[in-house]
Amino acid sequence: MTLQVLIVDDEALARSRLRTLLGECRQPEAVAAAEAASAAQAMALVQHQRFDAALLDIHMPGADGLQLAAALREAPEPPLVVFVTAHTEHAVHAFELDAVDYLTKPVRLERLQTALQKVERLALARQAREPDSAPDWLLISERGRTVRVPLPEVLYLKAELKYVTVRTAAASHLLDGSLSQLEDKFPGRFLRIHRNALVARNAIRALVRHNDPDEGEGWAVRLAGIDEVLMVSRRQVAAVREALGE
Structure with missing residues (x-):
């Protein structure tokens, strides 16, 4: 996820400094999608463009950053607010406005990245809560x-003790969760072939006889992109055949 960031500061040099720092951010990646020198300019931009975060100065001509933050809460898709200021005395008021973080100038890259990591977590959680917009990644x-694995790349999900192995053609990852939760979260995408395994429906290539050391002779599925086969429980063989169009 590359964060789309709005920079709001009446000083051109300060905006340039933040723009440079955003370009150096890697965890998460971020880009200065737009800049404003006043609260009025910022509000005009937010009406026509979506931002994940807004970096707000406080002391500006006209409406200040605190007033802007309050106004942004009423926007159709309000950006998450991070204050960037030379003044420490407004922190309490800032957090009353649900600010994600409060940075003091001069801002260090490490400190900015920490703030943006908070923004990323909140932005992803917000997306996951929105109706009809289930994330297309894990x-x-x-x-x-933090790694974002696109769902179309996931070949199978397999329960391993208290974790779930997430397998793609290129790598394996461990996810803290349960198969049932994932099955409910992404209905229709995965097929349960065993009490401990879900496979991507569009990755199934064949149903084959297989002798497993633990389960003995039975059926297994071959998946696109990997040599590994996964055992299929007797009760799920018919569902796999149906998925294959047999």
């Missing part, structure tokens, strides 16, 4: 980073 935290 968000996985591993080795100190």
Whole structure:
């Protein structure tokens, strides 16, 4: 996810500095999608363009950043607000306006990235809650980073103790969750072939006889992109045949 960010500051040098820092952000990636030198300009932009976040200065001519943040809450798709200011005394008021973070100038890259990571988590959660807009990816935290795995790349989901293995043609990931939750969240995309496995319907290529060391002789599915086969429980063989059009 590349965050679309609106920069609002009446000082051109400050806007340039933030634009440079956004270009250096990697976790998450972010881009300065637009800039405004006043609250009025910012409100005009928000009416016609969607932003994930707004970086707001506080002391500006006309309406200040706090007033702007209050006004943004009424926008059709309000951006998440991060204040960027040289003044520390407004922090309490800022958080009363549901600010995600409050940064003081000069802003360091690491501090900005931390704020944007909060924005990313909230933005993804907001998308997941919106009706008719189920995310087309799985968000996985591993080795100190967050990975977004596109659903069309997922070949199977397999329960492994308290985790779920998410397998693509290129890699395997561990997701904290349950198969039942994933089956309910993405109805129709995956087919349950076993109590511990879901496979992507469009990845199924063949139903074959297979001798498994743990389960013995039985049926298994071959999937596109990998050599591994997955055992199919007896009760799910008919569903797999149906998915194959047999």
